[in-house]
Amino acid sequence: MSSVNEYGPIAEIVLYHREHCDGKGYPSCLQSEEIPLQSRIIMVADAYDAMTEKRPYRKTLSEEEAIVQLKKTGSQFDPNIIEVFIHNVLLA
Numbered sequence: 001m002s003s004v005n006e007y008g009p010i011a012e013i014v015l016y017h018r019e020h021c022d023g024k025g026y027p028s029c030l031q032s033e034e035i036p037l038q039s040r041i042i043m044v045a046d047a048y049d050a051m052t053e054k055r056p057y058r059k060t061l062s063e064e065e066a067i068v069q070l071k072k073t074g075s076q077f078d079p080n081i082i083e084v085f086i087h088n089v090l091l092a
Contacts, residue, residue, distance in 0.1 A: 010038075017042040022075035032078070040078045044070065044085050047077070063090060 002011035016039040019025035021032045035043075051066040061069065067090065070082050 012036060013038040013042065015039075017046065019043070020076045021078050024076075035078075040081050041085075044077050044081045045089075047073075048085070048090075 001007040001014055013036055015027065016030060016035050019028065019030045019035045019039065021035065021040070023029045023031035025035075048066055048070060051061045051069055052063065054060050067086055070077065070086070073082075
């Protein structure tokens with residue numbers, strides 16, 4: 001994405017959206033605040049979407065089940081982002 005001028009500003013956000021707050025993600029093993037805020041937001045939204053959309057390899061979770069799973073992930077996601085996502089997006 002960085003090679004296309006109009007996408008340059010978001011290339012880093014996309015690059016780091018698979019990082020985990022505990023440093024066990026990829027590609028750079030960034031931790032917590034080292035991960036751009038937008039990447040941390042996308043990470044939570046993407047995980048929720050993957051859990052609640054139909055997949056051929058597993059059952060679809062309800063909103064309630066997905067919320068439980070997001071909260072159970074421990075150090076994968078930013079807990080503040082999870083709370084904001086649940087209260088301001090899902091339950092709003």
